[in-house]
Amino acid sequence: MTNTKVYIEIVKQLREMITMDGLKTGDKIPSERELSERLNFGRSSVREALRALELLGLIETRRGEGTFIRDFRGHQLVQLLSTFILQDEKAIRDVYETKNYIEMDCLRLAIQRMDNLTIDHMKEWVNKSDCVQDDEFFYQIIEMADNHLFLRLWGILKEYYYSLDFPHRDYKKENYLLILEALATKDESKTVAAYYELRNLSCFNDKN
CATH class of the missing domain: 1.10.10.10 (Winged helix-like DNA-binding domain superfamily/Winged helix DNA-binding domain)
Known part of the structure; x- marks a missing residue:
């Protein structure tokens, strides 16, 4: 196991x-x-x-x-997440969406906190990689966002998501580079759009 x-x-x-x-x-x-x-x-x-x-x-x-x-009923986010962690019967989509939102929020934070040197190092790593590990990429992003709670919650959701044997997806190297290029411009709209393209989501264009 x-x-x-x-x-x-x-x-x-x-x-x-x-x-x-x-x-x-x-x-x-x-x-x-x-x-x-x-x-x-x-x-x-x-x-x-x-x-x-x-x-x-x-x-x-x-x-x-x-x-x-503990009595956690007054904490809406904690109550929501605990439901996912403790009852997995109908939570696959919710876990996936919540994980995505954490990644997007961390990209927004990274815009403010990542310097160009760090972004250049990540670009170099992506370019040298035969196959970019999605988890490693976003682990670095969330670390640069410098929010420990986001990092822990994302880690828990990621592990829970994978434990449900959801189909594995491979992402293109070019999509990670687009995210890094957008981060370098400090443009939140472009960064979120690049993330939606990576995840093959359509909501962004529908809402903007």
Whole structure:
């Protein structure tokens, strides 16, 4: 089983355990060691799953007390994302769209925060690559956008999306270069248009 599928399986089993045990907001969940034994997964994998759930606001760790279920109902974005992470039956399209919107928002931030030298280095990397890895390209973009929360959320959504065995898509090198050229001009409209062309989306032209 891949690391991604291990992570998703732990989250699924943890959700089932919480339901079976009748746990609710404010209740303490078993320790990392107990979860590892009960779910039959390594402690490092359990730890990563718990970290992701804590980032999403579903649980909180209190020093010296343990880990507890949080009341996250007041946080609309966290509630939305947690639904995707914990219930994957009808979430494929929503996960894909949300991942796209995060990438677009990070491109907008990158316009403000990336310098031409960084863009030139990325162009050189793209040109030298036989096949550009989409994840690596956007990982670099999001790092340059300098928003740690976006990076973590994007990583979680990306792993969840791939865990659903969605058909793999290859993108053309030229499309990545178009995005970088648009970033260099600091033109948000051109940058978003280049992103839509990469993803083969039509909404941009319909809305503008």
